[in-house]
Amino acid sequence: MSNRKLRGAMIGGGYNSFIGPVHRMAGTLDGLAEFVGGVFSADPQRSREFGKTLFLDPQRVHGSVEELIRHEAALPEDQRIDFVTICTPNDSHYHAVCASLEAGFHVICDKPVTRTLAEAQDLVERVEKSDRFFGLTHNYTGYPMVREAKHLVGQGALGTIHKVVVEYAQGWLAPLLSNTDTAANPWRMDPARVGAACTMGDIGTHGENLLRFVTGLETEALCADLRACIPSNPLDDDGSILLRFKGGAHGVLIASQVSTGEENRINLRVYGSKAGLFWSQENPNYLELRDLDGTATVLSKGGPRLSPVATGAGRLPAGHPDGFIEAFANIYRDCFRGIAGEPVDVPGIADGLAGMQFIETVVASGRSEQKWTPWVSSR
Amino acid sequence: MSNRKLRGAMIGGGYNSFIGPVHRMAGTLDGLAEFVGGVFSADPQRSREFGKTLFLDPQRVHGSVEELIRHEAALPEDQRIDFVTICTPNDSHYHAVCASLEAGFHVICDKPVTRTLAEAQDLVERVEKSDRFFGLTHNYTGYPMVREAKHLVGQGALGTIHKVVVEYAQGWLAPLLSNTDTAANPWRMDPARVGAACTMGDIGTHGENLLRFVTGLETEALCADLRACIPSNPLDDDGSILLRFKGGAHGVLIASQVSTGEENRINLRVYGSKAGLFWSQENPNYLELRDLDGTATVLSKGGPRLSPVATGAGRLPAGHPDGFIEAFANIYRDCFRGIAGEPVDVPGIADGLAGMQFIETVVASGRSEQKWTPWVSSR
Amino acid sequence: MSNRKLRGAMIGGGYNSFIGPVHRMAGTLDGLAEFVGGVFSADPQRSREFGKTLFLDPQRVHGSVEELIRHEAALPEDQRIDFVTICTPNDSHYHAVCASLEAGFHVICDKPVTRTLAEAQDLVERVEKSDRFFGLTHNYTGYPMVREAKHLVGQGALGTIHKVVVEYAQGWLAPLLSNTDTAANPWRMDPARVGAACTMGDIGTHGENLLRFVTGLETEALCADLRACIPSNPLDDDGSILLRFKGGAHGVLIASQVSTGEENRINLRVYGSKAGLFWSQENPNYLELRDLDGTATVLSKGGPRLSPVATGAGRLPAGHPDGFIEAFANIYRDCFRGIAGEPVDVPGIADGLAGMQFIETVVASGRSEQKWTPWVSSR
């Protein structure tokens, strides 16, 4: 880890952003970094005004990525930022990542990594060519008990996995179920901003990433039932997907933002030849293992039986709930370790590419009459 | 309701039967009927021996359906049985139902109704032609809170339904995951006994029936990923199905008996334009309603706000758990009302036919390369 | 077990009774007994009318205990009842038990066993002198997982117990919280019917019995805060009790019928030097064990790791919920075994006496300025 606080700048995350404050809290929770500048609006005035609410030096707050990069690159090394956090809508990720890497800054980027698969493919090369760290905030992989789940799978505690079920159900778009006025659409329904998918890009990719993180399984082919329940939505808001993994396991992934009344229910179930495993994001500090005879063992975050990887991802003893922000902060802490050159297990550009392949495959399958659509590969 | 206890005979349900005792407890729980005879084994000696454990008159215990029917039909009306309960493996249902109806006995039959779709189609005509009552023990529809769910959907409390998710996960076959010896297979894996499907016939049909009972939705087409995870299994033990309903709603049905560690987890989620609804069989006395803003209302069995239909299906005040047997007994009580000529809302021969169509469609889809297989209709 | 169905008569349990139907369902669930007569009202006409709804022979339905006993005693042995079930209000238990025992009938009696401690003391002698079986329906001890809890404590799985917490919270009297009209009082508030306590007699005794059944601990002294929150109530409706057990463990027992919104929440927590144990009546098919490091193991009714005593008390596999009636039926089944001369672990007259001592001690403590009131002993 670095022997000083790292310095970051934030692209996006201004007024009315949900995820901006999360990045700020997560990035600074452990006192390992501080945000010293950013681009919070394309309007420099508005950007600086917002920067004031964060007590930032107005000199380091800008109206464009170019300005930010130029200004920071010109600063002496002991003042210059180390990394850039990108949390704008998808369509501006690619450009911001490219510019940041070129200027020699490490990058922490929100998911999905880009608007298009081609952009993601290109970024893979750019990241590989650079010697900069690239982290992708698939934050659910930051929960201690998700990491324990991965550890247990890796240890063989489940035996051979044959089935995975992941559900990601939200209901926040359900009030639009009879909306026909496209003007009322949130930006997540705008293909120009988000790309080929709405819900599958926003939360479906989290589901895919979560199951891959925990199980290591790679999708071979899938069968998607994708649709818009909201009349004004040109993209998807509800989808159910059958999955076939390499090696023979099968699975189901459900992602929906019109699951009326649901908040942020992400449930993961993994079934193996020796045991089953269950985790739920809305009560994230527990992990249930069920053996072949049905006896359940419930492991708690902070408990003494956990692996070092899960223990290290918790901040408080058992019974003191860690939440969403702490999980997010684990991603950041790992990125900071990665920036310092330590080996870390945190989503990166390969996960970003996989997410875009997932979207591409799901959308293709959604339009296909064939049952199975092979996973879109690239490179 | 009848002004005397009804008399029943039981075909099946002898030594080592799980469901036999359930039928006996459920059928007699309310003191409305008694079982006076039966066929508990093809070996008359063994059948009578078992009958003794039930304190039955050995004269009324037989080794074949024919014998039972002949003997009972010859008794004076005030001694003769009123109904026959059939809880043998699927392959003997058809014959037993035919014989019972022909002799003028009402029939209460376990699901799935027959081994083949053709048999079910034939039974539809036979039941219609007879004036006898035919009830099918899709017992999960007997739970008070399932009935409340149906009532709420019917009242429009959910608005227009656009998505349904039903999961039926068991793990009792998981210990066979590496079994290759067909001799160790339970009878539920024997096509000669069960027909075209193992898990989809045994529990998939419960899932389909449950969602149809609650929502009234009829499947238009489906896409099944069906497979045997157990090497020795010539049929299915795990399946995931995408559903398209008439009227535009979509759904997912997951049924598996290799969901390691699961006991009998049946979860139903219904999403509508106004609210979402959740029910779980393993804690069946509660029903959760979530409105558009996520606020949850939890209704309890026995609570004063329930509809008469749910109130009538409970036997105890709130907080005093009704269980599986009580739900099963609700099916029986309704059948007894049906026998007495009262109108009842209990699964019958139409549900039996739908179950067989479901199996047929699922199996066809499981083999198809096409995404959507239309629901197999008949007649 | 008997080689024929036992015959019982029921005293109490007529129109508007909650517990009457429970006794009937529980007593007959396993097909081991039938109710053939009873006293359902002091008005013989009304009693017989009610008996008709149970399809009983009107000859065996009476308006008084004396009549019932006389009539049954006069019948030939192969028709005569074997046992009497008593489920009237407390004040008539004593008389009915005496008469039944004297006539040679076994007795199954609702709790609390009598209206006064003196009556209970007298019954102890009568039961001991008779050779008849006496069972007391402290039904919560019939739950399979309560029996497993007792088994685990007995096996030493918890080590030495130092603390017990039992809560029994109901809210059904809360709507009377501002009631001042004694005419509106339910009979449970009438000292002439119930004796010295309302809530402590009705449900406090269940709590005390449950903790004693599971832990074997005997109260040495207690400190009760007893009161009526309902203005019209001359007895108690809410109480909290500190307990000191022989051997050094301490505990807390909370019993209330004005716990607004509560249904029938009975929670038991037992803490020992090796593990803690948790059970909740409203979801009764699970038992949670927590070891010193906080890891929880959840055992399910019907699961393969249970002791024979818990396995034998379940009727269905894991995941198929047994409910209140099944637990009650376990008490009956054990009583039938006791009647047949088999050794059984089911609450009896000693528990009845303890319950009355508990009430006496609690009421005395409620009035005392001293902190600790020693357990009222007798004989």
Place this chain on the structure above:
Amino acid sequence: MSNRKLRGAMIGGGYNSFIGPVHRMAGTLDGLAEFVGGVFSADPQRSREFGKTLFLDPQRVHGSVEELIRHEAALPEDQRIDFVTICTPNDSHYHAVCASLEAGFHVICDKPVTRTLAEAQDLVERVEKSDRFFGLTHNYTGYPMVREAKHLVGQGALGTIHKVVVEYAQGWLAPLLSNTDTAANPWRMDPARVGAACTMGDIGTHGENLLRFVTGLETEALCADLRACIPSNPLDDDGSILLRFKGGAHGVLIASQVSTGEENRINLRVYGSKAGLFWSQENPNYLELRDLDGTATVLSKGGPRLSPVATGAGRLPAGHPDGFIEAFANIYRDCFRGIAGEPVDVPGIADGLAGMQFIETVVASGRSEQKWTPWVSSR
């Protein structure tokens, strides 16, 4: 709120501290303040060494409170600290608070506020005489749903409260249940460090504060069963308390650190004439309201129906769990508002005094033969 980041110094919270990192994360989560100095050990060398891990300027890290205060007081106003956070063991609180207030620094202090009641009484006067802000980190009052509970009680949603039950069960001391070696005692069992009580001071005061915060009820008299289950413990590790509140409500408070297997289970139940209310710290983002007929409404943190006070205390939308640190950070944020002169509802010196009175009363009651010990008042 201030127009710049506030500057704080931390007294305590060095190596091996559990609560130190919590204060640091909570105090900086919202970017409203930074810790710039502190006293992390009485050994100046060791203190500075620890300060380095926080990237602090070694000049501002000291080995004593005096040094810290002297140094900071000498700095120009635009560099000087604004507030001091005190998170040492109880015995050094008093001195540190006095010194900080005298030097004109605001104070944020861990609970219990002092080691003795007399110290607390003295602090009341000192805080009142100063114009500095004093906040006490009874952090459980920072949870959004606890604040919603208080709001609902204040709005009359529960009617008149008649009963409160609060349980605070931990098991982390249970491994010492047979320990007799006082050398192995943690500092929380040392009267010289903690004062008159161990568990009642550490967590009992949280329970008392929580119930008072939510209900506004003040204890009039109490009856405590207090004891050490651990042989080496000269203070208490387990206690159960009956409570009588001014105005007529009663309650129960259970606090234990030998509740084997428990993690940090704080449950609050409040019963009123209109509704009951339930909250559990281990799943803190939900609040259950049950009306007179038992129907439960579950409110979620972040949900749209909450009061502004609860909404303002959440950082993320519903379904995105806020945890312990976020609740703690709410206390800090409110303290920062208080420092800026805004009116806030956050525990202060009056709560500190009440906590010490609670300890005093509980310990006195624990030794008394009388049932009720009146609440120790002062001043």
